Amino acid sequence: MDSAAVEIDGSVMEGGGQILRVSAALSCITGSAIKIIKIRAGRSTPGLRPQHLTGLQLLSDLCSGSLQGASIGSTDISLTPGKVRSGNHTADTQTAGSVCLLLQAALPCALYADAASQLLLKGGTNAEMAPQIDYTVKVFKPVVEKFGVHFDCDIRMRGYYPKGGGEVVVTAQPLKELQPVSMTDRGNITKIHGRAFVAGVLPFKLAKDMSAAAVRTIRKEIKELYINIQAVQEKEKAYGNGNGIISSLIGPGEAAAAVRMMMIVMMSLTLLPPPQLIIFMALAKGTSRIRTGAVTLHTQTAIHIAEQLTQAKFTITKSEDELSSGVTYIIECQGSGVVNPNL
Template sequence: MTIDGSYGEGGGQILRTALTLSLLTQKPFRLINIRAGRPKPGLRPQHLACVKAAARLGKAEVSGAERGSMDLLFVPGRLRPGAYTFDIGTAGATGLLFQTLYLLLAIAGGGRLILRGGTHVPMSPCFHYLAEVFLPVLSAMGFSARLEIRRYGFYPVGGGEILAEIGPLETLSGIRLEPPFSPEATSVLSVVTSDLPDHIRRRQAQRAEKLLREAGLACEVRLESVKSASPGTFVGVWGQDEIKRIGYFALGARGKPAERVAEEAVRPYLETMRARASVDEYLADQILLPAALAEGQTFYVTPKITRHLLTNAWVISHFLPEAKIEIRGQEGRTGEVIVNGTPIV
């Protein structure tokens, strides 16, 4: 099949979802117009790492896997369990590489991933989002894994490393994440690298805690100082409501006040609760693929129907026409997602 990489959101997610589903369904694909509308179109090191890693797990035949390529042919082979190490070579997101590979390795029979690159970088799920938000919801669906951060990696150098120990997947089950989200517990994590002033992490934490308490939410606050090849800071805020999870993370930058970093994490957390959603908009996109592969129905409410979500549904429909994905609502507004999966495990 041929997939237009410029459709919808037009980013790397089209490629990552196609790679996973090609290997799981054994359907080859050609991806054209890869990231055509982006300032730097075509495959970047982050995307090439996903292609090469997926090809290695599944003994795939690939052509067009070159930096800047806008046309890729991928012919899947047989998945193999085992231990794999992949180094992106830049500050490319290890979180996005993990999300390309985790289902493949689980369905193959399990194994271990060591992924090197950026662990907390822009435009991607950071390590703590995976560990505290994404993985607990996947675990409720039947997925088993343990994540560990060995080194932090911030932009521009990267140099981080995460370990993922993934168990064999016997079955994926749909879940109902009913709104509203009412946290039993809210956690705040304020982190700075050891080469930055210590007052930054204190100010980040104090501002986050103040905003949450003003909203009537108690929270557990943790402060950490870590080593990394590049200086960096971040604030994470996440909550738990039975099997439901919501989380937001914000990165520091030169010239950005510590208080603003905290605000960028806390405010969307509070807005998602006010929207009476049951997941955050990032999780809404990220669990769509496992939901489409699960037995039974999955239901959740997103605070915002994003173009990422709509595009992901479009790509999934190419490989899994039997899966029924219904997204109720308008782009940019609160909406319901209902998925009747087609299990392949």
């Protein structure tokens, strides 16, 4: 391993897989070799799990890198990146590991290639403890487009715990540099859209019951609002058994909020959970500002790694929110302005 490699402590703060994703992605983009130690020390089963190993292998493939020490259970790995390359890349967790988390790590890297990249991601599309693929398409995608990002997401097959089996194809376009964003105005909610779904052996009645319960719950809090929670039975394009409910809040503000059903009634929630945006803020040229609710340890960890591997500087300011009784925070970032050397 190169003696000049930046050492990343995988046990700091939340001590989870996000440290891997953010640090490996930034390594690929900035060209800085890294060594990550004490991987996932904060988890009940430390070290690399299949989805983490798959993600690292995908990133190494994307940047023509040299990956050392990476195997199931590994607690130390080294990554020496090369040139980010376009073309077709495949990652298969062979489990229900989240394809959305694979995308979170790989997408920023693909933006710094010399041409379009196609990512075939296999695993779980609607997994617990990870973003849902619907959330990625309906919320994450339009928000990161504000940074200048352009990508398409084709859900070919949905996959559920424990077998996975989902397939998503993402086509990402390269860019010269990311633009800063300002998302501090939440705006008023005008519509609520969503889908209550069942797949496999689960009965369609369950989807209809979930939809009806969701509408009743929302109506208790908001009397006059357009609500459409569609009941869906997934058949041909679903592998395994699963059910869930996804809802999006639509408004005229600078960003649309999306939260799981149980969180919708807690209207103090704001724009987009910021951990997913930290890497884009850190790479953008200029100052980005977003409003959020409580700044979680997950977010703080992403900021810590971004500041360690880029020249970005973050500040967090408490802000009274006139639209709710809760306190919100403004996360501001002086971005490092990383330019794509391949364009």
